Amino acid sequence: MTTKKTMITFEPVGLRVEADAGRTILDAAREAGIAITSVCGGGGTCGKCKVRIMRGEVREVSGADCLSHEEKAQGICLACRTRPMGDALTVYIPPESLAVRQQLQVECNHVLSAPDNDLHVVRLNPALPTLEDLRDDATRVRQHVESILGREIVLPFALLRNLSNELRTAGWDTSAVVLRGRLTAVLPPERRPFGLAVDMGTTKVAAYLVDLQEGRVVDSEGNVNGQTAYGEDVITRMGHANESFAQAEKLRQALCDTINSLIKILGARNGLVQEQWVDAVLVGNTAIHHLFAGLPVRQLGMAPYVPAVSAPLVLEAGAIGLAIHPAASVYLPSILAGYVGCDHVAALTAEKLYAAGDTVMLCDIGTNTEITLRHNGQMCCCSCASGPAFEGAHIRQGMRASPGAVDHVIIRDGVIRCSSIEQAPPVGICGSGVLDALAQFLQQGMLTKPGGLDGAHDLVEMLGKERAVCLNRDAPLFITQSDVSVIQLAKGAIRAGIDILLEHAGITYQEVDRFILAGAFGTYIDPVSAATIGMIPPWPSTRVVQVGNAAGRGAVQMLLSDSTRLRALNLGDQMNYVELTAYPKFHQKLARAMLFG
C-alpha cells in the first residue's frame, strides 16, 4: 500500500510541497521550510498556527477548541490539527501565523523637507456653553478656531460624530488640527498629528508613518497584501470581484485589513492613538486602486481597459474603513491608464520625471510592470503583463523573497554556488535568484538563445520528463525547462515594452541617459544579469539606477506637500499612453524580445 500524497500550495509565500496524508499541515509547512508560529508545539492549544483552507479538502483532528464559530465558517483551522485529503490543497497562511515575515522593501530614504501641507495645530479652549450662549458645539468650535487662524474653516461631518464628547471629556481644553482648511481632529494637547502613506502593491503593502509637522518618515512596516488569498495576479482578483458586490467587498476588506494591521503595528510601536493619524495618501496600480475604493473593475478587464475614474479621489477614512481618524482625508492620486496606476504616478513624482532635462526611462517591475520614457520634454508610458513569475509563482520551486529563498546564483569552474536570504537553509528560489541562474546558464552555454536547456551540458540533467539544472543537492532545488519558459515570457513582456517606447519616441537605447529601476524586485536584481538575459537593453551598469520603493516615496511626498500633489496631477496632461497590444507588429516584437541575450 502506497501512502497517499497531497500537493499543498502554501500562500502567500507561493511554495508547493507534497505531503503524506498522515502528516499535519504544520508538519508539511515545516518540511517546506515555512515557519508557521506554534507556541504549544502542535498540541492544538495555543491557537497560533491558524491557517485558511482556500481550495481542497482536509480532515480535522479534535482539539481545535480555540477557534470561534466565525473562524470555522471562514475555513480557518489549526495547522497542527489538520491533515490534507485529496490530490491538491491550497492553504493560506495569514501574516500573524508566520513566524518570520517576508522580506518586504519598505525603506524609504526620505529626505527631510519643509512640509507644504497647509497644516495648523492650535490650542482650542473656547468659552463654555451657558444659557446666555447656546451656540451648538460645531459653531462654537468653528468660530473659536477661525478667530485664531483668521480664516474660514470647515468641520467635516465625521468629526462631529464625536466632537461633543471629546470636548467635554477633555474639559474643553484640546488641540485642534486644521488641515487644508478642514478641522480634521481634536486631540488632547499633548498628542501630535501624523500621516499615513501606503504603497498598495499587488503582492506587498508598505506603510509609512509620517510626521506631518517635521516632514519626515518616522517608521515603516510592510506585509503581504491580504488579497493574495484571492489570487496572485490582479486579473484573477478582478474575476472574483466581478462575481458580486459581496465578493468585491471581501477583496476590498482583505486589503483594508492588511493596511489596518500595519497601522496597528506602527501605532503601537510609536505610542499613537487612532485619532492622531489625520491624513493619508494611498497609491497602487489601477486594479488595486479600484478594488480598494470599491469601484467597478469589470471594464478594466475588457478592451479598451478604461478606468471607472482617473481623477484623484479624496475619500474619508471612516467611510472606507481605514483605522485612522474617521474624519481624515484619504487621497488617492490620479491614474494614467487602465494599467498605469497612481503608484506609477507616485514613482514618477518621487524621481521628479516631470522636471528631467535628460532622456530617462523609469521601470517599475512587479506583477504588472509600468514603464515611462521621458525624451525631449515629452513623456510616454506603457504597461507590460510581466506576471507574477518574479515573485516565484509558476516556478517549480519558486517562492517569494523570504528567508531561505535562493537570491543569487553563480557558476564558477563548473560548480553552482547559491546564496540564500538571511543565509537560511535554501528552501526555494526567488525572482532575483532565477534571473541570476539564467544569466549564468547563458554564459556557460547551458541555455540557448531561443530558450532551450542544452541536454548535452554536464550540469543539465533530466528531472522526470524534462530537462533541469540542480542548483543545490542537499535540499534538492531545480530550475526546469518549464521554469525557463515562464521567465522568458515575463522578461520578454518587459523588454517589448522598453523597445516599443523607444521606437515610439524614435530613439535607440543608446540615447537613454538614465534607466531607473524602481520597486522591490528592481532593487534586488543584478542589472548585469538582467542585461545578460536581455530583459533590458545592454546598457552599461553606470546608466542603470536602482531606486527602491519610489512609489512609496512619492506617496510620502504627496502627504507632505500640496505642490507635489499638483505636480503629480499635471503629469497626466503631459503623458502619452501607448497601448502595447494595439501597437503595430506587437507580437513580432514580443517574440523577438523573448529571445535570451
Add this chain to the structure above:
Amino acid sequence: MTTKKTMITFEPVGLRVEADAGRTILDAAREAGIAITSVCGGGGTCGKCKVRIMRGEVREVSGADCLSHEEKAQGICLACRTRPMGDALTVYIPPESLAVRQQLQVECNHVLSAPDNDLHVVRLNPALPTLEDLRDDATRVRQHVESILGREIVLPFALLRNLSNELRTAGWDTSAVVLRGRLTAVLPPERRPFGLAVDMGTTKVAAYLVDLQEGRVVDSEGNVNGQTAYGEDVITRMGHANESFAQAEKLRQALCDTINSLIKILGARNGLVQEQWVDAVLVGNTAIHHLFAGLPVRQLGMAPYVPAVSAPLVLEAGAIGLAIHPAASVYLPSILAGYVGCDHVAALTAEKLYAAGDTVMLCDIGTNTEITLRHNGQMCCCSCASGPAFEGAHIRQGMRASPGAVDHVIIRDGVIRCSSIEQAPPVGICGSGVLDALAQFLQQGMLTKPGGLDGAHDLVEMLGKERAVCLNRDAPLFITQSDVSVIQLAKGAIRAGIDILLEHAGITYQEVDRFILAGAFGTYIDPVSAATIGMIPPWPSTRVVQVGNAAGRGAVQMLLSDSTRLRALNLGDQMNYVELTAYPKFHQKLARAMLFG
C-alpha cells in the same frame, strides 16, 4: 390554585393586558383588541406573528422553525408559540406583524408648485471608449453632460461605484439626473426621478413620495418609529444611546429601518426602483435628528442642552443606510435649539411664519411640544416637555390612535357616550378621547379646578383604591384619578409655554390673531375641549387653525424648492429661543398652568 397572571405591555401600541400563564401572547394580544397577523391561525407555521420580547421571561412551545438563528438571538419569537412567565412582560410588535396599521396622519394637502430645485434630466449617450479615446468613464460622462447643459457638474463618488456597470448594462443609452449641479443618478431612459420627504416623529414616521419634476406629492405612508422599542420618549432613548456607540447605532438603525420600510412600500406601490429616489429631506426634533445622523446626544441631556450641530446637514444616502439611490443627498434642515428641531423649522416654513404680518402662534404638539410666537416681525420659540401622555402612555387604559381607541367622549343627561376609531369595539383610550373626557368631567362638575375627581358625583366610582370614571361598561374602560394627574402635567407644560411666550413678547392672548395647531394630535383634538381644560387660552374657535402635519409639508416644500430651504435656514437668525426652565418664576407659572379651566 389560582392561575398565575402576567401583565403584558404591548409596544408600540402602548396597551397593557393581564394574561394567564396558559395563554399565548397571540391570544393575549387578541383579547386586548390588537390584531396581530396570523395566517395559519396559531399553528406556528406561517411565521407571520413574529414579535420581540423586550423585557421579561417567556417559555416557547416547539414549532418555531420558521425563525432564523439571528432572529432568535434578537429575542424574536412567534406570538402563537410563546407563553408569558413571571409578573411582567414587554412585547414589541413590529409593523409587519400588525394586521391593522396605526392611524397615522400622513396626508399632506400639498399644493402643486413649480419646482425650484435645479433639476435637469438629460439623455446620456456619449461616444464609446476606443483605443483612440481612452478617457475614464467618469470624465467621459461628465464632459458629455457638461456639453449638453453648458455648465460644470460634479460626479459624487458614490455614483462612480456603479456607473461603469450601469452604462455598459444599458448599452451607453441612459438618462442622467443632475440635481444642484451634481450628477446624482443614471437611470434607464424610461425611469423618472423622485424624491423622499420624511417627518421623523418621536412616535410616528411619515414618508412622502414626491414627483421632483411635476412638484407634487404622489403617495404617502406612515408607521410607528422603530425606536419606540427603546423607550416612549427621547430622554429614555438618549439614555440608551449614551451607553455605547453600539447601542447608539442600534437606535439609529431602528429609525433607519422604519424609514426604509416606508420607502419599500411606497416604491412597490408606485413601481419604482431604488435608484429612482434621487433626493431626500428629513425633519425631526433635535434628539431624533441627532440619533438618526449618528451624532452624540449626551450634551442634549445636560444643561444648557446644546446641539452637537445646528447647521443644515447634507449627508449621502448610501453612507447613512437609507435605501434610496446611494448617491442621493439627504438634507436635514437647521435646528433652532436643543429641543426645537428641524421639524419645527419645517412646520414654520410650511405655514410661512417668516412672512406673517399678523400676530400668530404655531404649536406642534407631540411627546415634545414646540411653540413659536411671531409678533411685530419678531419671533420667539420654546419647547415644552409635554410627555407621551397624549399618545396614551402612562394612562391606565391609554393607547395610541389605533382602531378601537376611544377618540371622542360626550356626557349628556348623565350618560357617557364614546366613539372609537373606525367604530371598532373600544379597547382603550387615545389622547383626544382623554382630553374630551376631562373637558366633559369639568363641565359636569365631576372634576375640580385643582384636578380632583369629585367622589360625591354619581359617575365617579372607586376602582381599587382610587377614584375613577367608567367610560364604557361592556369592555370596561376607566379614567382614573392618576390618569387625570398625568394629563394635567402634560397640558400644564404646554399652557406654561404659551403663557411665557406671550409674556416674553409683552402681549396678552387676546392679541394673538391666529393660533395654529400642527401635528397629528393637534389635528384630532377638539380645540374647544383643549380650551375648556385650559391647555390653551380661551381663544374663540375661529382663531384656532388645525393644519395637520405641517412639518411633513415643510419637508416636501424644501425638497421641491431651494429658495424654501434658504428661507428655512434664515429662520434661525430671526428667532429668539426662550429656555422655559430658566425663565423667571417658571415653576409658579407651571403650577398655575396646571389648573383645569
